[in-house]
Amino acid sequence: MGYMPNFLRVIRDNIVKIIPENSWLFKRMALVGFKIAARQKHKRRTSMKIDIPVVEHCNLSCKCCTAFGPLAKEYFLDLGTYEKDMKRLAELTNNILESVCFTGGEPLLHPRLTEMFDIVRACFKDTDLSFMTNGILLPKMSVEFWENCRKNDVCVSLSRYPIQLDIDEIKKIA
Numbered sequence: 001m002g003y004m005p006n007f008l009r010v011i012r013d014n015i016v017k018i019i020p021e022n023s024w025l026f027k028r029m030a031l032v033g034f035k036i037a038a039r040q041k042h043k044r045r046t047s048m049k050i051d052i053p054v055v056e057h058c059n060l061s062c063k064c065c066t067a068f069g070p071l072a073k074e075y076f077l078d079l080g081t082y083e084k085d086m087k088r089l090a091e092l093t094n095n096i097l098e099s100v101c102f103t104g105g106e107p108l109l110h111p112r113l114t115e116m117f118d119i120v121r122a123c124f125k126d127t128d129l130s131f132m133t134n135g136i137l138l139p140k141m142s143v144e145f146w147e148n149c150r151k152n153d154v155c156v157s158l159s160r161y162p163i164q165l166d167i168d169e170i171k172k173i174a
Helices: 006-018 024-031 079-093 113-123 143-151 167-173
Strands: 049-053 099-103 128-133 154-158
Touching (some): 079 113, 113 143, 143 154
Parallel strands (some): 049 099, 099 128, 128 154
């Protein structure tokens, strides 16, 4: 019982941070052999990373999709709501976030994604900004899209699926 795979340790450590010590789940974890460290050992968070799902649907139908993109109805995050929320988040965090990552579904399906980049950058000057994509739409993106990515220092995170992508061509376009 002394061996616990690393992923279980990570799960345990995260559960301990969010559930009350007097809860049923906390007590059961102790019974099944999770050695639960005292809460005092957990450091207070000094920065935040956030993921923003800007769409729910996707242009692929991957069976292993953890975002349920193949099942989701078409949905686009409303730009007005998003801008209001970013401004409020900037107030609450003193304009400090470690990173913002746009996700989905497939975020490149959102017709106003570059405007969202501009809004984040206006609220959070030094935040790492990225989006996660399957890459299929990257070669079709406009010059204006790529200029906006450069202007806002946006990192493209490419998820690797068993599909044919010309990565070198995408890098050249970017």
